[in-house]
Amino acid sequence: MPGKCGSTYRIGARVAPLPCNALTELPSGLLVPSTEVAGLAPGGAVGTSRSVDIDVTAPAADACPAVWTVGARLTPVGGEVQPSAALNLMALAAGVWADIPGMSFVAPETGMYLVTADVTGVVTASGQTSFNRLLQTRWTYNAGPVGPTIRQLIQMNWSLSGGTNQASGYNASNSTTRRMPLTAGDVIAVQASYQGVPGVAVSMTAGAPLGSLLTWTKVGD
Numbered sequence: 001m002p003g004k005c006g007s008t009y010r011i012g013a014r015v016a017p018l019p020c021n022a023l024t025e026l027p028s029g030l031l032v033p034s035t036e037v038a039g040l041a042p043g044g045a046v047g048t049s050r051s052v053d054i055d056v057t058a059p060a061a062d063a064c065p066a067v068w069t070v071g072a073r074l075t076p077v078g079g080e081v082q083p084s085a086a087l088n089l090m091a092l093a094a095g096v097w098a099d100i101p102g103m104s105f106v107a108p109e110t111g112m113y114l115v116t117a118d119v120t121g122v123v124t125a126s127g128q129t130s131f132n133r134l135l136q137t138r139w140t141y142n143a144g145p146v147g148p149t150i151r152q153l154i155q156m157n158w159s160l161s162g163g164t165n166q167a168s169g170y171n172a173s174n175s176t177t178r179r180m181p182l183t184a185g186d187v188i189a190v191q192a193s194y195q196g197v198p199g200v201a202v203s204m205t206a207g208a209p210l211g212s213l214l215t216w217t218k219v220g221d
Contacts, residue, residue, distance in 0.1 A: 051221055055070070056070050076219065084209070085101045088204075089204035090204050094193075094195055097191045097192070099190070100190050104187060104189035107186045109184050111182065111218045112182075113219065114216065115139075115214075115215070116176070117176050117213075121153040121173070125156070125169070126168070131196060132196055133155075133195075135155075135204065136152055136192065140188070149178065190214060
């Protein structure tokens, strides 16, 4: 500003030297920081542990005031698989657990999951004999059993007297749902086995592709 006798004075801005003050005094003037908001998708700068997309709409050029619009969308991972084939329980000894082919998944991210397994089973019998068969299913976590997830699939009592050849069959399904905390890379699989007394069964299977399904959805980080 002009001063006396043609002198010029420069009056500097008074900037409080406080940590919370975003203004900086430079020889050329005041430096006022600007802020830019950016959105992040899962797997971005904050890792793969989030299940939310953050959407950001920037203000128009030279807008005053500069208004940023921020929104969020839930984007949890999930999936489903059907067995690749039914498990032939006739090839197993009583009490032996085996994986149902293709009925498993690998957790893609760390978090809380809602897991549901629907399994179908079939027992057929014929001839002049009597027996009792109990088909069961369970889950495994990294090849170890998950308890309590053992569920009855089929209970079949076959009793024949009178010397007449007969045939009978029975099919059923069960469903199990659990919330499970999983770490990325953990493997959940579904198994089946049977218990029974001596006798003849023509067929025992669990996990037929038609009617069996394993689903999972991440419900929390």
